[in-house]
Amino acid sequence: VDVLLTSPWIPIEWISAHGVTPRGVWALGGHPPVDSAEGVCAFARTAQRLRESHPRTPVIFTTACDQMRRAADAAETEAPSGDVFLFNLPATWQTQAARELYHVEVRRLGRFLRRHGGRTPSATALNAVMREHDQLRSRLRPWSEYAPARQTAEAMTGYFNGDPLPDEVAPQPHTGVPLALVGGPLCASQWGLFETIEAVGGCVVLNATEPGERCLLPPMPADVPAHCGTAATKRPGTRTKDVHEDDGIRCGWQRFPVAGIDSEVAATPADGDGLDVLCDHYFDHVVDVFQRPNSPLYNWLGPRLEARHVRGLILWVHVGCDLWRAEAASLREAFHLPVLVLDSTDLRGGGLRDLNRLAAFVEALR
Amino acid sequence: MNAPPRQLALNEWGPRHVELVRQGLREPAYGGPLARHVEQQGDVRLRHLRFDNSPAALRLWNFLLTENDRLRAARGQGDKLVGAMKDLGTVPVMACALPGLRAFYPDGAWWTPCLMECSDQLLLQAEALGVDASFCPVRAMLGAFQSDEHFPHPDLLVCSTGAICDDFSAIAQRLERLGRPIVWWEMPRRRAPDPDESACGLPGGLTAPQVQVDCVRQELERIGRELGSLAGCALDEPRLRAGIQAANAVRRQLQELRRTVYSSPAALLPALEMLIAEMLAIHFCSDREESMRVLEDLTAEARRRMKAGQFVIGPNAVRVFWVNPVADLRAMNLLESCGGRLCGTDFMFAHALDLIPEELPGWEALAGTALADPMVGPTRDRARRIVTECRAQRVEAVVVSRIPGASHCPWEGAAIRHHVAEQTGLPVVEVEVPPVCDALLPALRTRLEALMEMARARRAS
Numbered sequence: 120v121d122v123l124l125t126s127p128w129i130p131i132e133w134i135s136a137h138g139v140t141p142r143g144v145w146a147l148g149g150h151p152p153v154d155s156a157e158g159v160c161a162f163a164r165t166a167q168r169l170r171e172s173h174p175r176t177p178v179i180f181t182t183a184c185d186q187m188r189r190a191a192d193a194a195e196t197e198a199p200s201g202d203v204f205l206f207n208l209p210a211t212w213q214t215q216a217a218r219e220l221y222h223v224e225v226r227r228l229g230r231f232l233r234r235h236g237g238r239t240p241s242a243t244a245l246n247a248v249m250r251e252h253d254q255l256r257s258r259l260r261p262w263s264e265y266a267p268a269r270q271t272a273e274a275m276t277g278y279f280n281g282d283p284l285p286d287e288v289a290p291q292p293h294t295g296v297p298l299a300l301v302g303g304p305l306c307a308s309q310w311g312l313f314e315t316i317e318a319v320g321g322c323v324v325l326n327a328t329e330p331g332e333r334c335l336l337p338p339m340p341a342d343v344p345a346h347c348g349t350a351a352t353k354r355p356g357t358r359t360k361d362v363h364e365d366d367g368i369r370c371g372w373q374r375f376p377v378a379g380i381d382s383e384v385a386a387t388p389a390d391g392d393g394l395d396v397l398c399d400h401y402f403d404h405v406v407d408v409f410q411r412p413n414s415p416l417y418n419w420l421g422p423r424l425e426a427r428h429v430r431g432l433i434l435w436v437h438v439g440c441d442l443w444r445a446e447a448a449s450l451r452e453a454f455h456l457p458v459l460v461l462d463s464t465d466l467r468g469g470g471l472r473d474l475n476r477l478a479a480f481v482e483a484l485r
Numbered sequence: 486m487n488a489p490p491r492q493l494a495l496n497e498w499g500p501r502h503v504e505l506v507r508q509g510l511r512e513p514a515y516g517g518p519l520a521r522h523v524e525q526q527g528d529v530r531l532r533h534l535r536f537d538n539s540p541a542a543l544r545l546w547n548f549l550l551t552e553n554d555r556l557r558a559a560r561g562q563g564d565k566l567v568g569a570m571k572d573l574g575t576v577p578v579m580a581c582a583l584p585g586l587r588a589f590y591p592d593g594a595w596w597t598p599c600l601m602e603c604s605d606q607l608l609l610q611a612e613a614l615g616v617d618a619s620f621c622p623v624r625a626m627l628g629a630f631q632s633d634e635h636f637p638h639p640d641l642l643v644c645s646t647g648a649i650c651d652d653f654s655a656i657a658q659r660l661e662r663l664g665r666p667i668v669w670w671e672m673p674r675r676r677a678p679d680p681d682e683s684a685c686g687l688p689g690g691l692t693a694p695q696v697q698v699d700c701v702r703q704e705l706e707r708i709g710r711e712l713g714s715l716a717g718c719a720l721d722e723p724r725l726r727a728g729i730q731a732a733n734a735v736r737r738q739l740q741e742l743r744r745t746v747y748s749s750p751a752a753l754l755p756a757l758e759m760l761i762a763e764m765l766a767i768h769f770c771s772d773r774e775e776s777m778r779v780l781e782d783l784t785a786e787a788r789r790r791m792k793a794g795q796f797v798i799g800p801n802a803v804r805v806f807w808v809n810p811v812a813d814l815r816a817m818n819l820l821e822s823c824g825g826r827l828c829g830t831d832f833m834f835a836h837a838l839d840l841i842p843e844e845l846p847g848w849e850a851l852a853g854t855a856l857a858d859p860m861v862g863p864t865r866d867r868a869r870r871i872v873t874e875c876r877a878q879r880v881e882a883v884v885v886s887r888i889p890g891a892s893h894c895p896w897e898g899a900a901i902r903h904h905v906a907e908q909t910g911l912p913v914v915e916v917e918v919p920p921v922c923d924a925l926l927p928a929l930r931t932r933l934e935a936l937m938e939m940a941r942a943r944r945a946s
Contacts, residue, residue: 182674193864207648207674207676209647209671210647211647211671214704216700219696220700230679409654411644440651444655445615448615
């Protein structure tokens with residue numbers, strides 16, 4: 120059984136453990152561009168219409184943005200079938216209430232999966248899937264350091280699509296002006312962007328789009344499930360101590376204030392099942408623009424931009440996506456780097472206009 | 486003092502005010518001639534509006550247009566100011582339950598470019614701060630915070646987040662990055678309970694899973710502690726319940742006003758004044774007691790006119806339901822000049838028109854009411870309520886007014902239109918109203934007139 124997934128912040132381990140194959144919508148490279156009403160994000164519109172191309176395949180939306188939650192509404196209203204699941208992703212992350220909401224939604228997703236052919240996973244099975252995915256992510260994680268951006272994007276998208284990972288990727292030195300690609304969903308049909316950037320002398324050394332590097336969770340606690348924090352025991356306002364936050368301090372990069380976080384407090388060891396560990400791990404490591412405040416995104420970006428000597432940001436924004444568009448000025452101010460806003464009007468690759476704009480941007484950075 | 490009802494231009498209100506004063510009109514401290522708002526505040530849009538000629542309407546307008554002055558005066562007297570953002574009707578209930586706190590909506594700055602016909606430069610300032618015209622006009626709030634020339638800076642900024650529109654979420658986040666700390670609280674997207682979940686009834690005939698109500702309750706309790714800390718006085722259950730009862734008194738008064746005006750055979754008050762009056766339900770214009778008196782006056786005026794058989798718009802006007810607030814107030818005048826009258830509304834805060842259950846524990850009741858917000862649930866819930874009200878008020882046509890740049894409008898406009906047309910067969914039109922709609926007036930007029938034409942044709946058949 121396949122299930123279409125529209126967000127990297129839903130535990131694919133939980134889906135897989137139900138015997139269901141998650142299919143990340145970013146991989147739908149052959150999907151034709153769709154017409155879009157004024158102000159409607161092309162990604163959300165495509166997600167809404169997935170059931171036309173994938174009838175009877177359940178689709179999991181999230182509330183990460185207004186556009187996607189309304190796309191879910193529209194999909195369900197147009198053809199009520201019970202195949203649409205809208206996962207309530209909390210925007211806040213500082214409170215026990217938000218954490219519990221996330222846990223509740225994961226369990227509710229389990230019931231949805233079982234209604235659609237999934238089976239109840241045993242604790243052992245879930246733990247095995249968690250370890251397997253942890254290993255897959257561990258293999259993927261270093262790729263971004265040395266592999267070509269496009270190959271990494273392909274591998275990341277494959278990971279969220281249930282595809283096997285390539286055995287190995289040959290290291291390739293990054294040449295060209297080092298750039299970070301930051302923003303919303305980047306689909307397979309849009310990967311030509313990497314070649315376009317390289318053609319004009321740039322090189323993506325940090326892919327922070329979706330499902331790029333920022334969607335790759337850090338390693339699970341080493342002793343899962345014996346040591347695990349649970350929803351009931353985790354202190355409100357704490358996030359698991361994150362190596363990236365340490366990086367921010369070590370690099371001398373000025374971290375943004377993270378309201379309500381005590382970065383010295385690690386996950387509290389306690390009794391609990393693997394699902395609680397999984398939920399906490401995801402909840403604690405969301406790095407996205409929709410969070411309020413979205414300081415985790417900036418804290419994640421900061422050390423990486425510095426470590427990879429990034430000289431410019433390309434902000435990848437779907438037309439109609441207010442959340443990413445509004446960050447252009449904040450990103451510029453925060454990192455003192457030039458920002459080029461690249462609009463995505465549909466799910467096709469960039470055209471001549473993008474090429475010209477990118478060429479001018481890279482030329483100015485040389 | 487009780488002249489036959491009619492709509493006046495601003496320059497006609499001057500002599501009318503003089504006449505009322507001569508006849509013994511007693512005004513509150515914020516009273517006075519309307520034209521002073523043009524001269525002193527630059528609210529030049531007033532010159533292009535038509536106002537109801539009653540003393541009650543005068544009081545309403547003066548109350549609205551003096552909010553910033555009244556907030557400054559309150560601060561001068563030692564009150565603390567709470568900037569409530571986005572929740573539309575929840576945090577002010579809590580803030581007003583505590584002594585020495587006043588809540589207002591910085592979101593309200595979205596009408597400033599309209600009132601000042603963009604001479605305030607707020608939209609340009611927002612653009613300079615990275616929030617351009619692709620965003621909803623509420624971006625004016627960003628300019629207002631930065632310019633420091635409109636509302637006073639709040640002592641505490643609170644913003645609901647989660648199931649809210651992207652525009653507002655993005656603009657508020659930008660505001661925080663510019664150095665305005667915000668206390669965020671989570672508003673889950675309302676959904677129907679699963680069969681195996683404990684369900685909770687909400688105002689407006691809605692339901693939600695108990696876990697969602699619990700989530701919002703916990704969040705509101707947290708905000709309550711912030712407010713209590715600011716006030717130096719805990720927001721305990723008795724205080725909250727008293728606050729809810731007082732808020733319900735305002736809501737009951739507004740319900741009575743709406744029932745009187747919308748169910749009458751012809752319009753007792755104009756659409757523009759009804760829009761402003763309804764807004765009082767969500768923020769009390771930062772003075773709950775005075776907002777009650779303003780609504781009482783309006784209701785009394787409507788009843789007096791009803792008894793006298795006097796109407797501000799003739800009986801043949803088409804009965805219109807209006808969806809979403811307009812960025813340009815002039816659009817409400819336009820409705821009437823095209824042959825319509827307001828008989829029902831959903832200005833995005835239908836939940837604030839419903840009574841907060843008083844039989845429940847306070848936090849639970851407020852959480853349920855907040856979750857009943859039409860903007861946090863499925864569009865079909867909102868559309869169903871619109872249909873119910875259209876039937877109750879014998880509505881003949883529906884206007885779905887889009888807010889330029891708002892993330893929800895492209896999706897829900899079409900959905901509401903489709904549902905209403907399917908369920909009622911009523912003619913529906915979508916219009917988009919920018920902060921100053923003068924350039925679009927011919928197109929707007931054409932669309933509205935066509936709608937009235939359709940409605941009258943249905944009458945004839």
